[in-house]
Every structure is written in structure tokens, then in C-alpha cells.
Amino acid sequence: MNEWILFPIVLPLLMATLSLLPRGWRFDRELMAVLGTFGHLVFSVLLFVQVQTEGIQVLQAGGWAAPYGITLVADLLSATLLVITGIVGFAVVIYSLGTVDELRQTFGYFPMLHVLLLGCSGAFLAGDIFNLYVWFEVILISSFVLLTLGGEHKQILGGVKYVTLNLVASAFFLTAIGLLYYQVGSLNFADVAQKVGSLDDKSPLLMTELLLLLAFLVKAGAFPFFFWLPASYHTPPVAVAALFAALLTKVGVYVLFRFSSLLFTVQGNPFSTLLLWLAGFTMVLGVLGAWSQTDMRRILSFHIISQIGYILMGLGLFSQLSISGGIYFMIHNIFAKANLFLIAGIIAMVGGSFQVKKLGGLFSKFGFLGVLFLISAMSLAGIPPLSGFFGKFTLIKAGLSQEVYPIVITSILVSVVTLLSMLKIWHHAFWQDHPDPTIDVEKNWSALGKSRVYMLLPAVLFSCITVSMGVFAEFFLSLTDQISTQLSDPNEYIQAVLGGGAK
């Protein structure tokens, strides 16, 4: 029993509620956002330390023992992702202070940001599948609002696609929950994992698992369900896009990792080959999509898809090494991708456009911006000694040791194309002369005033994390190794939730 688990959920909820109070009854929303997300980060780190030292932490809400009550579980994977959520939330709030306009702030930008963090924390900590569904809906509703807030033409139309596909995925998810409950009679992760093993007829279960897989592949933005992502992610303000890029698809992937450890393994992981095929197509189509684009945000959106492919590759190979690599890659990708969005926002503020062809001449005047961009871009492409290299290296090593050569070759080729499309942004925005000499980039920059600090701080923070994930790769890889060991042996999880005596 551990009440600390509650804090990463309660704090954003409290902050969201307080931010909705009328002016005069509350503190400044911006102040609450900064303090709230920082507090969230602190509590997450405390929980992480506790999980590291004392093992899996469990909270049975109201004292109702699993599988009857609501269970919150923090294992190493959840705790790590919570810390990352905390860091990303904090950084995005700082960035929002300088970039999100007054109108959006008036109409509830910050409360919704808190709700999104609440949903993510809840999803990472949920101990049963129905709770997970509820947290997913919390994430969805807040992301709908954040996506369409401001009501620009493009936002609304992108929103329709995003909402429709995510609702269909939710319907699939709920259907699978119903079928699973019918077959197993329980929805608690640990209880389900224990009970499916003793089912007489396991074949109907395959259908349920396939539905679950489908639902979360849509949410993760994998082939062939990724179309909602590039149609909508470039429409909201950059801070929102960065938050979505960092967290939303990754929550879907997190659930796949969780299920593959507790549910899919019962029949010897029947989706391994399927996942590898999907991973390959996701990588290739994502990167080719990015190659054909000229809007920075759309290039980056397509790269999200391509990188989901790498994480799925780790899941599809399904060995301890590959899962460790997949999780490392996910962590690296969250920071690198969010950072690229944030930097693209700065570039657009200074250069006046998101279109790479309308940009230029930034390197001579803003060398630091170039360095920040280059760190994340090269990390994304997998150039050593940055974080992306070690993720890809581990994945490829796992692929080679299992002699699955096609996916290994695909992943190497895809990273070359990734490099090319990153160089496209670099070449146009930084090296080439500005095509429109009337735009004075230095004047644009100084006109930003105080927001410059707010915009640069998170970018510098993320770049530092990216570099240190590469330099101290051994530390991070040993962490992901621990996570993957914990995932590959669900007994520890089951024991922690159901207790030693329960059977």
C-alpha cells in the first residue's frame, strides 16, 4: 500500500480544477501551470526512486483488494514514463508562456494541459483495463480541446479527422474490454494475466487480443492506421504539437508493451511476425511521407510515425534486448521529437514561415539555434554519440542476434532517409540565403522580447537530455534493461498486485 502513487494524479487534477475558477478566486494560471507541472515532476521522481529501491508499488484504492477494487500500479516502466511526462509537461508549460496567445489562455489552455497530463499519468499507473480506458478518454477529450482551441479553419478540419479515428479506436477498445470480461471474468491486469493461462479454449481470446492490438495501433499511429496523425498534428500551436508528439502516441505504445508482457505472451506471442511487418511498413511509409513534405511541422509529424515503427520493431522482435532497445528508443524519441517541434516553432517565429522553402540564412545570425536543431536532428537520424544511435544500435543488435535481417536492413535504410530529410530543413533554413530579403530575422527575434527566454529554455533542456542520454548511454541502457527484465517476467507484477497468498 503506497499513497505516493496518488500524487502524480491528484496534483494535475487539483491544478486543472483550480485553474478553472474565475479570476480573483485563484492564483495566476501561468504561475499555477509552472508550479503544478514542476510539482508533478517532483512527485514522479520521488515515486521513481521508491520503485527503484523498493520494487513495484501498488495502491488498492479504498482498501478494496485486487481484483475487486481499483488498483494503481507503478512498476519501473510506469515510473520512468511518469518522470518523462513530468519533464515534458514542465518544459512545454514554460514554452507556452512565451508562445500561446492570450485568447487561447482565456479559453482554458492551461486547465486542459493539466487534464492531459492527468490522463497520461493515470494511463501509466492504471492497474486494470477499464481504468485504462477511462484514462484514455480523459487524454482524448483534453487533446480534442487542445487541438481545436483557437478555432482556426485548419484546426477544425484536422480535428474532425483526429476525433473520428480516435473515437473508432476507442470503440474497438471498449468492444475488446467487453469480450475479455466475458472470457476471463476479470479486467485487472494481474488477475487477467493469471487467469488466461488456465482457460480451456484460448482461440476466442486471440480475437480479443487482435481487437486490442488494433485499437492501440490506431492510437500509436502505426501503419496502416496513421492517417489521422499528419492530418492534424501540424494545425495547433507548436507547444501543443510538441506535447502531442511527445506523449500521445507513446501512451498507445506503452499499452502495447504492457499487454505484450501480461496478455499476449500466453500463446507464445502470436503477433510477433505481424508486428514486425507493420513496424517495417510504418518506418518506410512514415519516412517517405516526411521526405515529400516541405512544411517543417509536417515533416516532423511524419517522422513521429516512422519512429513508432522502430519502437514496434523492438516489440515485434520480443527478446529482452529488443524490448530494452525499444523502450530506450521511446524515451529518446520523446525528447528529441518534442525538441524538434519546439525549435521549429522558434525558427518559424524568427523566419516567418513553417515552409522550409521560405526560410534561410539562420545559421550566420543564430548559430545557437543551429546547434540546438542539429543536436536533436542528428540524434533522430541516429548519429553517434547522440541518444538515437544507442536506441537503433540496440534494436539492430537484437535483430541481428535473432537473424531477422529484413527488418534490420529496413531500419538502417530508413535512418539514412531520416538524415536526408533532416538535412533538408537544415539546408533550407540554416545554410541557404533567405529567399525574401525584406524579412529582417534579427528584428523578428528582438521583437519577441521576453518570450525568447521562455522559448529557448525548454529547447536547451531537451538538448541537454538528448546529449546526456548519449554520453551516459550505459546508465540509461541499464535502466531500460531493468525495465525489460521486469516486463519479461510478469510474476513479480502479479505478486505485487494480488499479494503472495492470492491464487
Added chain:
Amino acid sequence: MEDLMPILIGVLYAAGVYQMLRHSIVKLILGLLFLTHATNLLLFYVGGLAGSAPILSGTGEVVMDPLPQAFILTAIVISFGIVAFFLVLVFKAYQANQAADLDELDWTDL
């Protein structure tokens, strides 16, 4: 009743998918509604229809499983909220685009 339910659920799923695949933006909403109702009914059905109210009296009579009903209640509330949001969103999209045909929605992909 027990035999009719699966058929009803199947019809609702089919109707939902069919409506979603049509051109009209209004039918998209209808399709989503059908789909969520089908799912809710499915959740209801998995709990079993026979049995009395789930209050344990100690007499050993067969009671219904209350859990799926709690699930549906939650799911209905959630889908109610989301559909309310979606209605407004679709109305906004119609205003912005002046077309009720999904194929004529402006292209956001470029």
C-alpha cells in the same frame, strides 16, 4: 431476448460502420453513435441477462453481475460527453467549410 441481443448488436455495428463510410458529415456522427451504442450493449450482454438485482440477500438466488453495468454507465457518460463535443466540432467544420460532404472538406494535408 437472450437470442435477439447478439443480432441487435451486430446490426448496430453494421449500421454504424455503414453510416461512417458515407459522404455526409451528419451520418458520420450517426455512425459513431451507433458504434458506441453497439459497444455499450455488448458490454451489457456479456454480464448475462438472467438473474435478479445484484443485492446479496443470502438466500442463494442467482444475481446478475453488477460490474458490466457499472462499465456501461461509465462508457455512456463518456460517449455522451464526447458526442456533445463532436457535434459542436462538426458544426464548426460545416461553418468553416460550407460543405456537408466529407469528400469536399478542405485538404489539411498540404
